Amino acid sequence: MTQGLTHNTGASVTVELDLASPISSYTIVRADGTPVGTADFVATPGASEERIFFHTEVCQDLGEHGLVALLVSTALTDSIRENVTVVPLCPMFAHHLQVHGDEFIATGGAFRQPTPDDIGVITHAALGET
Structure with a gap:
C-alpha cells in the first residue's frame, strides 16, 4: 500500500506499508525517494489480528511532529x-x-494496552525467532 500525502511544510511525501516477517513497517518517503520516517510493528496472527507498534523514528530536519502525526494517523x-x-x-x-x-x-x-507478553513477542521478532 502506498499513499501520497503532503507534509505540513508543503513537501510531497508518500507513506508506504511494508508487510514483512517478522517486522513490518510504515515508512514515509520524500518525493526524491529518501525515507524520512518509520513506524515498526509486529503483526500477531490469530482470530483477531493485532499490530504491536513498538518503534517510531522520524527525520528531525523536516519537523518531527508532523511526520509522527502522518505515520500514526495512516497506521x-x-x-x-x-x-x-x-x-x-x-x-x-x-x-x-x-x-x-x-x-x-x-x-x-x-486498541488494547500492552502486556509483558507483547514485549516478549517483539524481542523474539527482533532476534528472528518464530
Missing part, C-alpha cells in the same frame, strides 16, 4: 479499515491513543 486508519487491533507499545502511539482513544474507538478502531 490507525489502516487498522480500522483492516479490522486490526492496535497495541501501542511505542510511546508515540500510546500518547496519541491516550489523547484520542475515544475518537479512535468511535470511528471503528480497536
